[in-house]
Amino acid sequence: SSKYVLSQMHPMWQEPLAIPGGDRQSPIDIVVRKSVYDSELKPLVTDYDPQTCQQIWNNGYSFLVEYDDTTDKSTVKGGPLQDKYRLCQFHFHWGESNAWGSEHTVDRKLFSAELHLVHWNSDKYSLFEEAVMEENGLAVIGVFLKVGKRHEGLQKLVDALPAIRHKNSVVDFNRFDPACLLPSNTDDYWTYHGSLTTPPLTESVTWMVMKQHIEVSHDQLAVFRSLLFTSADEEVQKGMVNNFRVQQSPCGRTVRSSFS
Ligand SMILES: NS(=O)(=O)c1ccc(NC(=O)NCCCCO)cc1
Numbered sequence: 266s267s268k269y270v271l272s273q274m275h276p277m278w279q280e281p282l283a284i285p286g287g288d289r290q291s292p293i294d295i296v297v298r299k300s301v302y303d304s305e306l307k308p309l310v311t312d313y314d315p316q317t318c319q320q321i322w323n324n325g326y327s328f329l330v331e332y333d334d335t336t337d338k339s340t341v342k343g344g345p346l347q348d349k350y351r352l353c354q355f356h357f358h359w360g361e362s363n364a365w366g367s368e369h370t371v372d373r374k375l376f377s378a379e380l381h382l383v384h385w386n387s388d389k390y391s392l393f394e395e396a397v398m399e400e401n402g403l404a405v406i407g408v409f410l411k412v413g414k415r416h417e418g419l420q421k422l423v424d425a426l427p428a429i430r431h432k433n434s435v436v437d438f439n440r441f442d443p444a445c446l447l448p449s450n451t452d453d454y455w456t457y458h459g460s461l462t463t464p465p466l467t468e469s470v471t472w473m474v475m476k477q478h479i480e481v482s483h484d485q486l487a488v489f490r491s492l493l494f495t496s497a498d499e500e501v502q503k504g505m506v507n508n509f510r511v512q513q514s515p516c517g518r519t520v521r522s523s524f525s
């Protein structure tokens with residue numbers, strides 16, 4: 266693979282010098298006064314079945330909660346989307362301190378962490394692997410996390426993390442309703458066309474970043490930081506922190522808002 270250079274803000278992985286034709290990369294800073302209100306944008310419609318929750322695992326970048334995406338049981342539609350998209354996983358990005366950790370920013374404001382709910386277009390494709398290569402293949406809901414009061418719904422997930430401290434560890438994880446992680450208001454969001462923020466960085470994502478953040482406690486976020494990037498057999502263990510990508514150029518893209 267091409268030589269990578271270590272990027273600033275010491276996130277854990279190295280950035281490729283350039284993605285061939287990469288003019289819609291993520292994450293970006295959302296400049297509120299440059300966003301354009303679009304009255305055609307509908308409310309997001311999520312319909313998640315907690316029974317489709319299968320496992321939680323440490324993939325060496327983040328921890329993923331994976332859902333059975335062989336049927337349309339957990340989906341998102343509406344918003345900027347023309348089709349129905351199936352939930353396949355959700356994960357987070359966070360910092361080593363509460364002062365930073367999110368991938369997107371709002372007028373340069375950093376949040377302590379960011380939740381990504383990853384969906385693929387099941388009206389047009391039959392597998393994630395197919396959809397990930399297509400312009401309208403993926404839809405990711407981004408939710409900012411702020412340190413404050415304890416998030417009751419998150420605790421079940423936090424309690425499972427010690428069992429997946431190392432890279433490639435996985436445990437069963439059932440009946441988790443990802444809707445509990447959404448803010449009360451999902452009608453207000455920003456949307457733009459971007460990419461995955463980790464390799465393969467493919468430009469197939471319709472991003473929907475929620476305006477309203479959720480709150481988690483300092484102690485809950487501290488458990489995220491107890492995870493490791495490294496597998497059990499590696500002699501040097503590295504704490505899983507700063508697993509966010511540096512911000513990318515907007516390249517003239519317009520961010521639309523669903524609210525005025
Ligand atoms: N951070 S992000 O942009 O939301 C993101 C989402 C998915 C992925 N890749 C992914 O889910 N690959 C796993 C494919 C397994 C299909 O079941 C990478 C980055």
Ligand SMILES: [Zn+2]
Pocket residue numbers: 356357358381462
């Ligand atoms: Zn992500």
